[in-house]
Amino acid sequence: MALSPFSRMADRGFDLEERLETLEENDLKRSLSPVDRVAERGYFAEPSGGDLPVLDSAEALVFASNNYLGLTDDQRVQDAARQAAATVGTGAGASRLVTGDTMVHRDLERLLAETKGTERALAFSSGYAANVGTITALEPDVVFSDKLNHASIIDGCRLSGAETVVYDHCDAASLRSKLAERTDQARRDGRDPADEAWLIVTDSVFSMDGTVAPLTAICDAAEEYGAWVMVDEAHATGLYANGGGVVQAEGLEDRVQIQLGTLSKALASQGGYVAGSTELIELLINDARSFVFSTGLAPPAAAAASEALHIARHSDVRERLWENVAHLRDGLESMGFEVLGSSQILPVLVGDRQDALALADGIRERDVVAPAIRPPTVPEGTSRIRVVPMATHDQDDVIGCLEAFRAAGEEVGVL
Template sequence: MTGDPHSRTDGEAPEDTCGFALADRLAARDARGLRRDLRPIDRVAGRARMAADPRRDRPVYGDEQLVFGSNNYLGLARDDRVVRAARKAAAAVGTGAGASRLVTGDTGLHRALERDLAETKGTERALLFSSGYAANVGTVAALDPDVIFSDDLNHASIVDGCRLADAETVVYDHCDSGSLCEAMAARQDERDAGESWLVVTDSVFSMDGDVAPLSAICDAAERHEAWVMVDEAHATGLYEGAGIVQREGLGDRVQVQVGTLSKALASQGGYVVGSDRLVEYLLNAARSFVFSTGLAPPAVGAAREALRIARQGTRPARLWNAVDRLRDGLESLGYDVLGETQILPVVVGDRDDALALANRLSDRGIVAPAIRSPTVPAGTSRIRIAPTATHAASELERCLDAFELAGRELDLV
């Protein structure tokens, strides 16, 4: 007679005696320096209090710190106008959509934001998803291309979409249109008649802060009759109120544009914009859309108002002023700062040095996360700085002062 695995008294968890061995897996992550903890924050803003991971207990927050590690680029997450829009949507429509959009979860509010996004992006139509991750996974899998050409540093959601599509995936060198051209030319001789090819790339890369060479990518794709899909997650709302595709005038050459509402637009959810036929197909075939409850109305209302502010207000200009000051200040201190966008990766190199620098910054009231392998290649560990449009000039100077003192203490500058 077998025993009841739920009635053990020896301290062993059931999952560690049934082949899953979660304790061993966690120990292995510890040994490789890959174990991470959640750190609750009391509010989403340029200033906030953080707590050590409380596990099952309530968090105990420390002193207020300046947050330079958020994707709330325009500082709209606590903007009164955006908060009011979320409340208004909840009062008018409800706190949740209640069902899949294909059942009863499709509201006029969803359609209004989709019209706004399509207008902003200059496309025929848009479709909202529950997250940017869901938009990427669902779109790539639904398109089901025969061959995918994917940038080496594409986001995990794109990578997972390639896996779900079960397509032949060719990875080309990061932001290297020449590598893409070579990969496509090498595969052309084996191409079957009618074979569908998809080139997919982020526009702004979240860990390097650089921008894909979209025009050259479109050139390569057109030579080989391939479609181009661009993820504008870290660009939406920041470049002419739209994205890199619009800044570079490539709207008629990029067949699929994907993005998120959770970064500059200070809300939740993802979207796809493109032709009417593309959207009509995805709302029928993208499983992450079909089988998910519609985006919560407060998130839709908040994102719609944030998009309006991004297009018509001064927030983007204020963000770029903050970015320029931090980049100039960090480089003058001797730090190596990558990229050309609102994301400022300060390369340290050694993993332990990056962690030590992040801790010293935290001691001085600056939240700026250390990013290390496997998120970035070994030997390129870094501090990822992301200012917001609402950081005051004095707060930017405080951040630079902290980097100067901490860097000297660690012999990094």
């Protein structure tokens, strides 16, 4: 019997309330907490849902931002963005392939290519778009991916349809073993391994662990097995040699075929980039869907990133960051905290989820912002506080952060 046009079917929608309740029960529900400015300190609002937020009356020190060089409120960077908006416009208005390509974009790409030691560079609307667009455009048969790679790399692998082989985190021996296993399996199946296109993908600095990939050893393995190497320098761009990343610090420009990064962290702007050969960039311009079908990066964002990169290359701002990193790491470790990694990201290992949340709350009560990172973002039993100084924090700021950790750690019982 045919259904009446007025009959109601069972609800085939989504039980959003139950999903939110589950997140709440598991201490996984996140909320937005607006701040008045992006800098080394600011006034925060309590989570307000859809209501108008009300800023707290106490200013807090921010040790949680990826604004590593503290350039978001640098006058030179802001002036560059204002000048681009006044001269070129506030938005690109279209895809770069239509009318959204401007001289501001080209100037940024020229500077990025020069910094990264490549023939060309291409700016994307986000680092996420750069990763997804690049991996899918390359159409690899097999991707060898670090276990802790960023979600955008994981999604790029999925969307590309490639077989993804995961190797142990920052473990070149594990990578080499996976490459050998794949070679042996192909031969057993009567296939020539050379018929497959292989891509090794890794972050250079890992955002939750502060670890640095062993890029030289990865390049050694790649060259032995004929694979290409793609390195995401999102958390490294601007911080290492001559304003480059770990690739530049290790002198690997000629051994890493694809370098990516973001403009939204040390470069105080928005967007992403890919740097490599002319042929790579021409392919991405034509086949990277996240580039082709996105409006071009806003000209003020491109100009801000260019100026920030210039400052990173030609001032002492990087040295000031690393001085703060050393001071903060030494202070935390001397108290008895275990600090992971070997980069500007300082994850303070707590272990228990509830202890980590309590420590973060205790630090926040002392007007220092540093969030608790817990499962599923990190493995069970490895909850931590992610601490990140900026170049613009002064000595008193760092001391204030350390004092907050000491007092909160004693209060919570983790010291």
